[in-house]
Amino acid sequence: MTIKGKAYIAGIYEHPTRHAPDKSTAQLHAEVAKGAIEDAGLTKADIDGYFCAGDAPGGLWPMVDYLGLKVRHMDSTETGGCSYLIHLGHAAEAIAAGKCSIALVTLAGKPRTGPMPARAAGAEADFEAAYGATTHNAYGMCAMRHMHDYGTTSEQLAWIKVAASHHAQYNPHAMLKDVVTVEDVINSPMISDPLHRMDCCVVTDGGGAMIVTTAEIAKSLKKPLVRLIGHGEAMKGPRGGKDIDLTYSAGVWSGPRAFEEAGITPKDIKYASIYDSFTITVLMQLEDLGFCKKGEGGKFVSDGNLISGVGKLPFNTDGGGLCSNHPVNRGGMTKILEAVRQLRGEAHPKVQVPNCDLAIAHGTGGLLGVRHAASTCILERV
Protein backbone atom coordinates (compact mmCIF):
# COMPACT_ATOMS: atom_id res chain seq x y z
CA MET A 1 0.00 0.00 0.00
CA THR A 2 1.13 3.51 -0.76
CA ILE A 3 -0.41 6.97 -0.91
CA LYS A 4 1.85 7.85 -3.84
CA GLY A 5 -0.13 9.84 -6.36
CA LYS A 6 -3.45 9.17 -4.61
CA ALA A 7 -4.14 12.73 -3.44
CA TYR A 8 -3.97 16.11 -5.16
CA ILE A 9 -3.82 19.58 -3.63
CA ALA A 10 -6.55 21.31 -5.61
CA GLY A 11 -6.99 24.50 -3.62
CA ILE A 12 -4.76 26.74 -1.52
CA TYR A 13 -5.17 30.00 0.33
CA GLU A 14 -2.90 32.05 2.57
CA HIS A 15 -4.55 34.85 4.50
CA PRO A 16 -2.96 38.17 3.51
CA THR A 17 -3.23 39.55 7.04
CA ARG A 18 -0.33 39.52 9.46
CA HIS A 19 -2.21 41.37 12.22
CA ALA A 20 -5.90 40.75 12.83
CA PRO A 21 -7.12 42.45 16.03
CA ASP A 22 -10.50 43.01 14.39
CA LYS A 23 -11.24 39.34 13.66
CA SER A 24 -11.97 36.22 15.70
CA THR A 25 -9.81 33.11 15.42
CA ALA A 26 -12.78 31.03 14.21
CA GLN A 27 -13.48 33.74 11.62
CA LEU A 28 -9.92 33.48 10.31
CA HIS A 29 -10.40 29.70 9.94
CA ALA A 30 -13.60 30.36 7.98
CA GLU A 31 -11.91 32.98 5.78
CA VAL A 32 -9.00 30.71 4.84
CA ALA A 33 -11.42 27.80 4.27
CA LYS A 34 -13.47 29.98 1.92
CA GLY A 35 -10.32 31.09 0.11
CA ALA A 36 -9.07 27.54 -0.47
CA ILE A 37 -12.51 26.25 -1.55
CA GLU A 38 -12.82 29.10 -4.06
CA ASP A 39 -9.27 28.60 -5.31
CA ALA A 40 -10.19 25.00 -6.09
CA GLY A 41 -13.41 26.02 -7.82
CA LEU A 42 -15.54 24.04 -5.38
CA THR A 43 -18.27 24.89 -2.87
CA LYS A 44 -18.49 24.22 0.84
CA ALA A 45 -21.10 21.51 0.22
CA ASP A 46 -18.44 19.52 -1.66
CA ILE A 47 -16.27 19.12 1.46
CA ASP A 48 -16.59 15.67 3.03
CA GLY A 49 -13.43 15.58 5.14
CA TYR A 50 -12.03 18.08 7.65
CA PHE A 51 -8.67 18.37 9.37
CA CYS A 52 -7.58 20.84 12.03
CA ALA A 53 -5.04 21.01 14.87
CA GLY A 54 -4.57 22.67 18.24
CA ASP A 55 -5.03 26.17 16.84
CA ALA A 56 -8.71 25.51 16.00
CA PRO A 57 -10.84 26.98 18.80
CA GLY A 58 -12.32 24.08 20.74
CA GLY A 59 -11.02 21.48 18.31
CA LEU A 60 -12.99 19.42 15.80
CA TRP A 61 -16.57 19.53 17.06
CA PRO A 62 -16.91 23.31 17.41
CA MET A 63 -15.05 23.97 14.15
CA VAL A 64 -17.06 21.52 12.03
CA ASP A 65 -20.25 23.03 13.44
CA TYR A 66 -19.07 26.65 13.14
CA LEU A 67 -18.03 26.16 9.53
CA GLY A 68 -21.32 24.41 8.78
CA LEU A 69 -19.64 21.31 7.38
CA LYS A 70 -21.16 17.87 6.88
CA VAL A 71 -18.20 15.50 6.80
CA ARG A 72 -17.68 11.77 6.85
CA HIS A 73 -14.01 11.89 7.87
CA MET A 74 -12.30 14.00 10.57
CA ASP A 75 -8.79 14.21 12.01
CA SER A 76 -7.39 16.57 14.63
CA THR A 77 -3.83 15.23 14.85
CA GLU A 78 -1.88 17.78 16.88
CA THR A 79 1.87 17.94 16.37
CA GLY A 80 2.43 21.67 16.67
CA GLY A 81 3.70 23.49 13.60
CA CYS A 82 4.02 20.39 11.44
CA SER A 83 0.41 19.28 12.08
CA TYR A 84 -0.69 20.36 8.59
CA LEU A 85 2.07 18.39 6.86
CA ILE A 86 0.85 15.34 8.77
CA HIS A 87 -2.75 16.27 7.89
CA LEU A 88 -1.79 16.23 4.21
CA GLY A 89 -0.40 12.71 4.57
CA HIS A 90 -3.40 11.56 6.57
CA ALA A 91 -5.81 13.15 4.09
CA ALA A 92 -4.09 11.19 1.33
CA GLU A 93 -4.54 7.99 3.37
CA ALA A 94 -8.23 8.75 3.90
CA ILE A 95 -8.71 9.54 0.20
CA ALA A 96 -6.84 6.39 -0.85
CA ALA A 97 -9.08 4.37 1.48
CA GLY A 98 -12.24 6.01 0.18
CA LYS A 99 -13.07 7.59 3.52
CA CYS A 100 -13.47 11.03 1.97
CA SER A 101 -12.97 12.61 -1.45
CA ILE A 102 -12.54 16.34 -0.80
CA ALA A 103 -10.74 17.24 2.42
CA LEU A 104 -10.35 20.71 3.88
CA VAL A 105 -7.41 21.54 6.18
CA THR A 106 -7.36 24.86 8.05
CA LEU A 107 -4.91 26.75 10.24
CA ALA A 108 -5.47 30.17 11.81
CA GLY A 109 -4.85 32.21 14.92
CA LYS A 110 -3.78 35.49 16.45
CA PRO A 111 -0.62 35.23 18.57
CA ARG A 112 0.34 38.78 17.64
CA THR A 113 -2.92 40.16 19.00
CA GLY A 114 -3.15 38.17 22.21
CA PRO A 115 -1.61 35.37 24.27
CA MET A 116 -1.68 31.79 23.00
CA PRO A 117 -3.76 29.25 24.93
CA ALA A 118 -1.67 27.13 27.30
CA ARG A 119 -0.78 23.60 26.29
CA ALA A 120 -2.02 20.68 28.37
CA ALA A 121 0.71 19.36 30.66
CA GLY A 122 2.50 16.13 29.74
CA ALA A 123 3.90 13.50 32.08
CA GLU A 124 7.18 15.44 32.17
CA ALA A 125 5.64 18.67 33.52
CA ASP A 126 6.93 18.50 37.12
CA PHE A 127 10.41 17.69 35.82
CA GLU A 128 10.69 20.38 33.16
CA ALA A 129 8.11 23.18 33.43
CA ALA A 130 10.04 25.19 36.02
CA TYR A 131 13.14 25.52 33.84
CA GLY A 132 11.63 27.99 31.41
CA ALA A 133 12.04 26.24 28.08
CA THR A 134 10.80 28.56 25.37
CA THR A 135 11.16 28.30 21.64
CA HIS A 136 14.19 30.61 21.74
CA ASN A 137 16.29 28.76 24.28
CA ALA A 138 15.18 25.27 23.21
CA TYR A 139 16.41 25.98 19.67
CA GLY A 140 19.36 27.88 21.10
CA MET A 141 20.49 24.69 22.86
CA CYS A 142 20.42 22.87 19.49
CA ALA A 143 22.47 25.57 17.82
CA MET A 144 24.96 25.66 20.69
CA ARG A 145 25.60 21.92 20.45
CA HIS A 146 25.70 21.95 16.64
CA MET A 147 28.37 24.66 16.77
CA HIS A 148 30.28 22.65 19.38
CA ASP A 149 30.18 19.37 17.43
CA TYR A 150 30.54 20.64 13.87
CA GLY A 151 32.03 24.13 14.02
CA THR A 152 28.89 25.74 12.61
CA THR A 153 29.08 29.53 12.87
CA SER A 154 26.65 32.40 13.44
CA GLU A 155 27.66 33.75 10.02
CA GLN A 156 26.57 30.51 8.37
CA LEU A 157 23.23 30.55 10.19
CA ALA A 158 22.80 34.17 9.14
CA TRP A 159 22.91 33.18 5.46
CA ILE A 160 19.56 31.41 5.95
CA LYS A 161 17.91 34.64 7.06
CA VAL A 162 19.67 36.53 4.26
CA ALA A 163 18.22 34.13 1.67
CA ALA A 164 14.71 34.41 3.16
CA SER A 165 14.94 38.20 3.06
CA HIS A 166 15.97 38.16 -0.61
CA HIS A 167 12.75 36.29 -1.33
CA ALA A 168 10.52 38.32 1.01
CA GLN A 169 11.27 41.59 -0.85
CA TYR A 170 9.00 40.33 -3.65
CA ASN A 171 6.12 39.26 -1.39
CA PRO A 172 3.73 42.20 -0.90
CA HIS A 173 2.23 40.49 2.16
CA ALA A 174 5.55 39.73 3.89
CA MET A 175 5.87 41.17 7.38
CA LEU A 176 9.56 41.97 6.87
CA LYS A 177 10.40 43.04 3.31
CA ASP A 178 13.88 44.51 3.77
CA VAL A 179 16.85 42.62 2.38
CA VAL A 180 19.36 42.01 5.17
CA THR A 181 23.04 41.06 5.23
CA VAL A 182 25.02 38.54 7.27
CA GLU A 183 26.35 41.48 9.29
CA ASP A 184 22.81 42.71 10.01
CA VAL A 185 21.93 39.30 11.46
CA ILE A 186 24.99 38.79 13.63
CA ASN A 187 24.83 42.39 14.87
CA SER A 188 21.17 42.08 15.88
CA PRO A 189 20.64 41.65 19.65
CA MET A 190 21.41 38.27 21.19
CA ILE A 191 18.14 36.71 22.35
CA SER A 192 19.18 33.29 23.66
CA ASP A 193 22.74 32.22 22.92
CA PRO A 194 23.75 31.70 20.18
CA LEU A 195 20.58 32.90 18.43
CA HIS A 196 20.23 36.57 17.54
CA ARG A 197 16.99 38.40 17.00
CA MET A 198 17.26 37.93 13.24
CA ASP A 199 17.79 34.19 13.65
CA CYS A 200 14.18 34.11 14.88
CA CYS A 201 10.97 33.98 12.85
CA VAL A 202 8.22 36.57 12.89
CA VAL A 203 5.11 36.31 15.06
CA THR A 204 1.99 36.84 12.96
CA ASP A 205 -1.77 36.60 13.07
CA GLY A 206 -3.32 34.91 10.08
CA GLY A 207 -3.65 31.45 8.63
CA GLY A 208 -3.93 29.24 5.59
CA ALA A 209 -5.91 26.37 4.17
CA MET A 210 -5.79 23.70 1.50
CA ILE A 211 -8.12 21.34 -0.32
CA VAL A 212 -6.93 17.76 -0.82
CA THR A 213 -8.81 15.56 -3.26
CA THR A 214 -8.78 12.58 -5.61
CA ALA A 215 -7.06 12.47 -9.00
CA GLU A 216 -10.42 12.29 -10.75
CA ILE A 217 -11.83 15.37 -9.04
CA ALA A 218 -8.57 17.34 -9.36
CA LYS A 219 -8.53 16.68 -13.10
CA SER A 220 -12.08 18.01 -13.40
CA LEU A 221 -11.00 21.34 -11.87
CA LYS A 222 -9.08 24.19 -13.50
CA LYS A 223 -5.90 24.42 -11.45
CA PRO A 224 -2.54 22.92 -12.46
CA LEU A 225 -2.24 19.41 -11.05
CA VAL A 226 -0.11 19.01 -7.93
CA ARG A 227 -0.07 15.70 -6.12
CA LEU A 228 1.49 14.13 -3.05
CA ILE A 229 3.89 11.31 -3.94
CA GLY A 230 5.61 10.68 -0.62
CA HIS A 231 4.94 11.32 3.04
CA GLY A 232 6.70 10.61 6.30
CA GLU A 233 6.17 11.43 9.95
CA ALA A 234 8.19 10.81 13.10
CA MET A 235 8.73 11.98 16.65
CA LYS A 236 11.83 12.53 18.76
CA GLY A 237 12.33 13.26 22.45
CA PRO A 238 14.88 12.64 25.18
CA ARG A 239 13.32 9.19 25.86
CA GLY A 240 14.30 8.73 29.45
CA GLY A 241 17.43 10.81 28.99
CA LYS A 242 19.16 8.20 26.86
CA ASP A 243 18.86 9.78 23.43
CA ILE A 244 20.34 13.17 24.07
CA ASP A 245 21.61 14.35 20.70
CA LEU A 246 20.32 17.78 19.89
CA THR A 247 22.15 18.02 16.55
CA TYR A 248 19.51 16.11 14.62
CA SER A 249 15.74 16.19 14.33
CA ALA A 250 13.02 13.61 13.68
CA GLY A 251 13.46 14.58 10.02
CA VAL A 252 16.14 11.87 9.86
CA TRP A 253 13.24 9.40 9.97
CA SER A 254 10.36 11.25 8.26
CA GLY A 255 12.54 12.35 5.34
CA PRO A 256 13.80 8.95 4.15
CA ARG A 257 10.28 7.50 4.50
CA ALA A 258 8.89 10.20 2.22
CA PHE A 259 11.72 9.97 -0.32
CA GLU A 260 11.43 6.19 -0.45
CA GLU A 261 7.70 6.33 -1.07
CA ALA A 262 8.18 8.98 -3.76
CA GLY A 263 10.99 6.97 -5.37
CA ILE A 264 13.24 10.01 -5.66
CA THR A 265 16.26 11.47 -3.84
CA PRO A 266 17.06 14.94 -2.50
CA LYS A 267 19.05 15.62 -5.68
CA ASP A 268 15.78 15.51 -7.68
CA ILE A 269 14.16 18.31 -5.64
CA LYS A 270 13.84 21.64 -7.51
CA TYR A 271 12.34 23.65 -4.66
CA ALA A 272 12.34 23.20 -0.88
CA SER A 273 9.93 24.58 1.71
CA ILE A 274 11.78 24.03 4.99
CA TYR A 275 10.29 25.07 8.32
CA ASP A 276 12.18 28.12 9.51
CA SER A 277 11.11 28.88 13.06
CA PHE A 278 14.78 29.73 13.54
CA THR A 279 17.80 29.64 11.24
CA ILE A 280 19.14 26.57 13.06
CA THR A 281 15.86 24.74 12.33
CA VAL A 282 16.54 25.04 8.59
CA LEU A 283 20.17 24.01 8.84
CA MET A 284 19.49 20.88 10.87
CA GLN A 285 16.56 19.82 8.71
CA LEU A 286 18.53 20.23 5.46
CA GLU A 287 21.13 17.86 6.89
CA ASP A 288 18.53 15.45 8.23
CA LEU A 289 16.70 15.31 4.89
CA GLY A 290 19.94 14.46 3.09
CA PHE A 291 20.53 17.67 1.13
CA CYS A 292 24.02 17.58 2.64
CA LYS A 293 25.91 15.48 5.16
CA LYS A 294 25.37 15.90 8.90
CA GLY A 295 27.59 18.73 10.07
CA GLU A 296 27.99 20.28 6.63
CA GLY A 297 24.81 22.35 6.77
CA GLY A 298 26.71 25.52 7.56
CA LYS A 299 28.76 25.26 4.41
CA PHE A 300 25.69 24.23 2.39
CA VAL A 301 23.58 27.28 3.27
CA SER A 302 26.39 29.82 2.82
CA ASP A 303 27.01 32.19 -0.05
CA GLY A 304 23.39 32.39 -1.15
CA ASN A 305 22.95 28.70 -1.89
CA LEU A 306 19.30 28.91 -0.78
CA ILE A 307 18.46 32.01 -2.89
CA SER A 308 16.26 31.37 -5.91
CA GLY A 309 18.14 32.02 -9.16
CA VAL A 310 21.46 32.16 -7.30
CA GLY A 311 21.97 28.94 -5.35
CA LYS A 312 21.43 25.25 -5.91
CA LEU A 313 18.46 24.80 -3.56
CA PRO A 314 15.87 27.61 -3.69
CA PHE A 315 14.02 27.60 -0.36
CA ASN A 316 11.05 29.41 1.16
CA THR A 317 10.56 31.71 -1.81
CA ASP A 318 7.67 33.50 -0.06
CA GLY A 319 10.11 34.77 2.57
CA GLY A 320 9.17 31.93 4.93
CA GLY A 321 8.59 32.26 8.63
CA LEU A 322 11.79 34.23 9.03
CA CYS A 323 10.42 37.17 7.00
CA SER A 324 6.90 36.67 5.67
CA ASN A 325 4.47 34.75 7.84
CA HIS A 326 4.37 32.31 10.74
CA PRO A 327 0.67 32.20 11.58
CA VAL A 328 -0.09 30.98 15.10
CA ASN A 329 3.61 30.12 15.53
CA ARG A 330 2.91 27.15 13.24
CA GLY A 331 4.77 27.10 9.94
CA GLY A 332 3.71 23.81 8.37
CA MET A 333 0.78 25.11 6.35
CA THR A 334 2.61 28.00 4.69
CA LYS A 335 5.38 25.57 3.74
CA ILE A 336 2.89 23.51 1.73
CA LEU A 337 1.25 26.58 0.20
CA GLU A 338 4.47 28.03 -1.26
CA ALA A 339 5.52 24.60 -2.56
CA VAL A 340 2.18 24.34 -4.39
CA ARG A 341 2.63 27.87 -5.81
CA GLN A 342 6.06 26.86 -7.11
CA LEU A 343 4.72 23.67 -8.70
CA ARG A 344 1.80 25.56 -10.26
CA GLY A 345 4.16 28.24 -11.56
CA GLU A 346 2.32 30.81 -9.45
CA ALA A 347 5.25 32.00 -7.32
CA HIS A 348 6.44 35.59 -7.83
CA PRO A 349 8.29 35.76 -11.19
CA LYS A 350 11.45 36.97 -9.40
CA VAL A 351 11.60 33.79 -7.32
CA GLN A 352 9.78 31.23 -9.49
CA VAL A 353 11.96 28.18 -10.07
CA PRO A 354 12.00 27.30 -13.81
CA ASN A 355 10.37 23.97 -14.69
CA CYS A 356 9.60 23.26 -11.06
CA ASP A 357 8.14 19.74 -11.09
CA LEU A 358 9.33 18.28 -7.77
CA ALA A 359 9.21 20.03 -4.41
CA ILE A 360 9.54 19.15 -0.76
CA ALA A 361 7.61 20.65 2.13
CA HIS A 362 9.03 19.71 5.50
CA GLY A 363 8.62 20.85 9.06
CA THR A 364 8.88 20.14 12.74
CA GLY A 365 6.46 20.86 15.55
CA GLY A 366 6.98 21.23 19.26
CA LEU A 367 10.42 22.21 20.55
CA LEU A 368 13.38 20.96 18.55
CA GLY A 369 15.58 20.89 21.66
CA VAL A 370 13.04 19.15 23.88
CA ARG A 371 10.50 16.91 22.11
CA HIS A 372 9.13 17.39 18.65
CA ALA A 373 7.43 15.79 15.66
CA ALA A 374 8.53 16.06 12.04
CA SER A 375 6.72 15.52 8.79
CA THR A 376 7.91 15.44 5.20
CA CYS A 377 5.77 15.78 2.06
CA ILE A 378 7.09 15.28 -1.47
CA LEU A 379 4.96 17.02 -4.07
CA GLU A 380 4.92 16.61 -7.84
CA ARG A 381 3.46 18.64 -10.68
CA VAL A 382 1.74 16.25 -13.04
Next chain:
Amino acid sequence: MAESKKYPAPVTNPETAQFWEAAKAGKFMIKRCTACGEPHYFPRSICPFCFSDKTEWEEASGEATIYTYSLMRKSPTGPYAIAYVTLKEGPSLQTNIVDCDLTSLKIGQKVKVVFKPTDGAPLPFFTAA
Protein backbone atom coordinates in the same frame (compact mmCIF):
# COMPACT_ATOMS: atom_id res chain seq x y z
CA MET B 1 17.52 38.24 40.28
CA ALA B 2 17.68 34.47 39.77
CA GLU B 3 17.98 33.99 43.53
CA SER B 4 14.64 35.71 44.15
CA LYS B 5 12.88 33.77 41.40
CA LYS B 6 9.84 31.89 42.63
CA TYR B 7 9.54 28.37 41.27
CA PRO B 8 6.26 26.47 40.94
CA ALA B 9 5.62 23.65 43.39
CA PRO B 10 5.58 20.20 41.77
CA VAL B 11 2.05 18.83 41.44
CA THR B 12 3.32 15.28 42.03
CA ASN B 13 1.40 12.06 41.47
CA PRO B 14 1.53 8.46 42.73
CA GLU B 15 4.12 7.52 40.11
CA THR B 16 6.60 10.25 41.09
CA ALA B 17 5.77 10.96 44.76
CA GLN B 18 8.86 9.13 46.02
CA PHE B 19 11.12 11.37 43.94
CA TRP B 20 9.72 14.46 45.64
CA GLU B 21 9.77 12.92 49.10
CA ALA B 22 13.47 12.13 48.59
CA ALA B 23 14.06 15.66 47.30
CA LYS B 24 12.78 17.02 50.62
CA ALA B 25 15.62 15.05 52.24
CA GLY B 26 18.12 16.50 49.72
CA LYS B 27 18.39 13.29 47.72
CA PHE B 28 18.34 13.28 43.92
CA MET B 29 16.74 10.08 42.65
CA ILE B 30 16.68 8.36 39.29
CA LYS B 31 14.99 5.14 38.24
CA ARG B 32 16.81 2.03 37.08
CA CYS B 33 15.28 -0.99 35.36
CA THR B 34 16.45 -4.24 36.93
CA ALA B 35 15.39 -6.17 33.83
CA CYS B 36 17.56 -4.36 31.26
CA GLY B 37 19.81 -2.45 33.64
CA GLU B 38 19.16 0.95 32.03
CA PRO B 39 18.74 4.03 34.20
CA HIS B 40 16.28 6.73 33.12
CA TYR B 41 14.99 10.20 33.99
CA PHE B 42 12.35 11.60 34.58
CA PRO B 43 11.08 8.61 36.53
CA ARG B 44 8.52 6.19 35.11
CA SER B 45 7.01 3.07 36.68
CA ILE B 46 7.52 1.13 33.44
CA CYS B 47 10.94 1.21 31.77
CA PRO B 48 10.87 3.38 28.61
CA PHE B 49 13.45 1.07 26.99
CA CYS B 50 12.40 -2.56 27.61
CA PHE B 51 8.91 -1.86 29.02
CA SER B 52 9.52 -3.98 32.11
CA ASP B 53 7.74 -2.93 35.30
CA LYS B 54 10.82 -3.90 37.34
CA THR B 55 12.06 -0.34 37.90
CA GLU B 56 13.67 0.73 41.16
CA TRP B 57 14.55 4.04 42.76
CA GLU B 58 18.25 4.79 43.02
CA GLU B 59 19.97 7.77 44.58
CA ALA B 60 22.13 9.49 41.98
CA SER B 61 25.47 11.09 42.71
CA GLY B 62 24.22 14.49 41.60
CA GLU B 63 27.36 14.85 39.47
CA ALA B 64 26.88 15.78 35.84
CA THR B 65 28.40 17.56 32.82
CA ILE B 66 26.78 20.19 30.62
CA TYR B 67 25.65 18.66 27.31
CA THR B 68 24.36 21.96 25.95
CA TYR B 69 22.92 25.23 27.22
CA SER B 70 21.46 28.54 26.14
CA LEU B 71 21.50 31.79 28.09
CA MET B 72 18.14 33.52 27.74
CA ARG B 73 19.05 37.20 27.80
CA LYS B 74 15.61 38.65 28.51
CA SER B 75 12.86 37.44 30.81
CA PRO B 76 10.66 39.07 33.47
CA THR B 77 12.86 37.50 36.17
CA GLY B 78 16.19 38.25 34.53
CA PRO B 79 18.58 36.19 32.40
CA TYR B 80 18.63 32.45 33.00
CA ALA B 81 20.50 29.49 31.59
CA ILE B 82 18.57 26.46 30.39
CA ALA B 83 20.66 23.35 29.85
CA TYR B 84 20.76 19.64 29.32
CA VAL B 85 23.18 17.96 31.70
CA THR B 86 24.30 14.35 31.51
CA LEU B 87 24.36 12.59 34.87
CA LYS B 88 27.37 10.50 35.88
CA GLU B 89 24.91 7.58 35.90
CA GLY B 90 24.00 8.14 32.24
CA PRO B 91 20.66 9.88 31.72
CA SER B 92 20.53 13.46 30.46
CA LEU B 93 17.96 15.90 31.71
CA GLN B 94 16.68 19.40 31.24
CA THR B 95 17.51 21.90 33.98
CA ASN B 96 18.74 25.40 34.74
CA ILE B 97 22.31 26.20 35.67
CA VAL B 98 22.16 28.48 38.73
CA ASP B 99 24.26 30.28 41.34
CA CYS B 100 27.41 30.62 39.21
CA ASP B 101 28.78 32.79 36.40
CA LEU B 102 26.28 32.18 33.60
CA THR B 103 28.38 34.07 31.04
CA SER B 104 31.26 31.58 31.17
CA LEU B 105 29.35 28.30 30.86
CA LYS B 106 30.92 25.65 28.64
CA ILE B 107 29.77 22.41 27.08
CA GLY B 108 31.50 19.63 29.03
CA GLN B 109 31.68 21.71 32.23
CA LYS B 110 31.22 19.74 35.45
CA VAL B 111 28.15 20.60 37.49
CA LYS B 112 26.39 19.27 40.59
CA VAL B 113 22.81 19.14 41.78
CA VAL B 114 21.39 21.79 44.09
CA PHE B 115 17.80 22.00 45.34
CA LYS B 116 15.73 25.19 45.37
CA PRO B 117 12.68 25.65 47.59
CA THR B 118 9.11 25.97 46.37
CA ASP B 119 5.84 26.06 48.27
CA GLY B 120 5.91 22.26 48.00
CA ALA B 121 8.81 19.86 47.39
CA PRO B 122 12.13 21.44 46.36
CA LEU B 123 13.20 21.38 42.69
CA PRO B 124 16.57 20.11 41.41
CA PHE B 125 18.90 22.52 39.60
CA PHE B 126 22.60 22.33 38.77
CA THR B 127 25.48 24.62 39.59
CA ALA B 128 29.20 24.71 38.78
CA ALA B 129 30.99 21.83 40.55
